[in-house]
Amino acid sequence: MSDRRLLQNTNNLYRDISVSTLIEQQLSHRETLDGYTNEAIDFYRAEFPTYGLEAIGIKHPGRVYRNLCASKLIEHTLARGEGVLASNGALCVKTGKYTGRSPNDKFIVDEASSHDEIHWNQLNVPISEDNFNRLYRHVRAYIQGRDLYIFDGYVGADPKYRMGVRIINELPAQNLFAHQMFIRPTDEELDRHHADFTVLAVPGLHGDTDDGINSEAFIVAHFGKKLIIIGGSHYAGEIKKSVFSLMNYFMTKRDVLPMHCSANMDDRGNTALFFGLSGTGKTTLSADPDRRTIGDDEHGWSPEGIFNFEGGCYAKTIHLSREDEPHIWDAIRFGSLMENVVLDRATRNPDYHDNTLTENTRVAYPIHYIPDAVIPSIGSHPKTVIFLTADAFGVLPPISKLTKEQAMYHFISGYTSKLAGTERGITEPQATFSACFGKPFLPLSASVYAEMLGQRIEQHKIQVYLVNTGWSGGGYGVGRRMEIKHTRATIAAALNGDIDDVSFFPHPVFGVGVPERVPGVPSEILDPKHTWSDPDAYDRQALNLARRFAENFLRYPDAAPEIRAAGPVF
Secondary structure, eight states: OOHHHHHHHHHHHHTTTOHHHHHHHHHHHOSSOTTSOHHHHHHHHHHSOOTTGGGGTOOSOSOEEESOOHHHHHHHHHHTTSOEEOTTSOEEEOOTTOOSBOGGGEEEEOOTTTTTTSOOSSSSOEEOHHHHHHHHHHHHHHHTTOOEEEEEEEEOSSTTTOEEEEEEESSHHHHHHHHHHSBOOOHHHHHTOOOSEEEEEETTOOOOGGGTOSSSOEEEEETTTTEEEEESOOOTHHHHHHHHHHHHHHGGGGTOEEEEEEEEEOTTOOEEEEEOOTTSSHHHHHOOTTSEEEESSEEEEETTEEEESOSEEEEEOTTOOTTTOHHHHHHOSTTOEEESOEEOTTTOOEETTOOSSOSOOEEEEEGGGSTTOOSSOEEOOEEEEEEEEOOTTSOSOSEEEEOHHHHHHHHHHOEEEEOTTSBTTOOSOEEEEOGGGOGGGOOSOHHHHHHHHHHHHHHHTOEEEEEEOSEESSSTTTSEEOOHHHHHHHHHHHHHTTTTTSOEEEOTTTOOEEESOBTTBOGGGTSGGGGOSOHHHHHHHHHHHHHHHHHHHTTOTTSOHHHHTTSOOO
16 A cells, blocks of 8 residues: 555544554554655654654654643553552552662763763763663664653742753653652643753663663663663652752752752741651651641752752652651542552552562652642741751760751761662661762762852851651660651751750760750650660760761861861760
8 A cells, every 4th residue: 555545544544433543553563654655754743743752862652642631641551551549549550670769770971061070989870972872772762663651841949940851751650750740830831841851761671781781770861961761660769869860960050059858838938958868757757737848858959048849749658657647648649659559459458567569668749739838839048957867876866956067067978877678679777878868869079069058057047957767775676766756846846946045965976966855855865875775885886886977978088177077076
């Protein structure tokens, strides 16, 4: 059949069964449109636009869906058998082998425009441009004839600093994640949308180690092209963190400090920041019923104030309860996406205590699912900054006050415990240091971000507290995890000024200020040494942890002498 007869036949059948059915049948036998006349191709593209994918080298995909609403993305996922609805209305999917981030599979392209700025290390691993181009060819070949889902939106709630982002997905469920996690455009904004960043996620494509990667999974960022390709992993968190890494590079060029933190404000507009890695309680503690949420994970601090990078929240659900985390519990409803949450087979009720698949069970939902969320997600310069750490050694106080220099020291150190399930292969807490509480996502040297934070602390006279949400009375396996009600009380006291006039005494090893009293917190737990049955064992453990701090800080020889002097003494 000639191309013209094919086109005529298509036009005839359009009145009978729909052109989409015919063309889909044709594509099932022919992977590309090569060989058709321009007239036939133009007709096909008029019916099935590609929304400019050719600009990044993507040719001959299947159907391309752009900015579908949550309901349609859920329908597509269910029709493809890739997820189920839970009893609370949320879409529930499984991510298979990869139930957390895979840091060993993350690479940055070593290219001329960014080479001299990137802090190359064990987390910022270079990959050659030739290997990237080879991987990208595999991605484009894999996409041919496959349906794609596009989300065009923004990252950055402040219009002055926001960046256009395009997320291209093989899976509608991952596109739902993008739809809920990033900032959704208005119809007018969508008409004139320009993508500054592009992320292409094809979890069904397994990579080849011959292309310079370590496994079938790959997350590769090209800062020159502002392009990220992801393959082999169904874990949606890779998309979110990849965009964060781009922001951590480009925002510094605009005098914006990118931060791995949550933020909220009180009724008077007083803003607070919460720094901490996954599992330290950052999302939970910032979702305070008495304060309004600005955002739960990623923010920028511009000369004008704070703004959320995202339009949604990505919360852990393991051991979730309505009593302790009512905002998160109530946000899990139709439109939310749950990953690896186990459902009762008969009732489809979620079992948030079941860690059969992973400890890192997650839910993504738009920020407007939180009552009284600040929209747009913008706040003033903060009055208080909280560093959250889950101390597996049981050494640090529940709350301690930091001088500016101590704040810089602990920000650069970024101490916490890496908790089970946050990354693949982690089955129990491990002591770790992550610069700026987000080292895996920092393409630049930690000193760049630390210097920006120090300037803001000085300029705005900000009070900084270190809050331990980890263990007390002994290390992991011996002591007990801090009770969330006590942690909430310490944070409330810091934010409300209830400990402004309280006396503080210096910790004998770490030198941080330990309060003599905190409303709502038993005085006997404020000094961690008093919670140990063996005080000498506590001293040994404190010195052990102090040495780890000192050893880690050797990585930062360019830190100012006054910052180095703010570390522990032993």
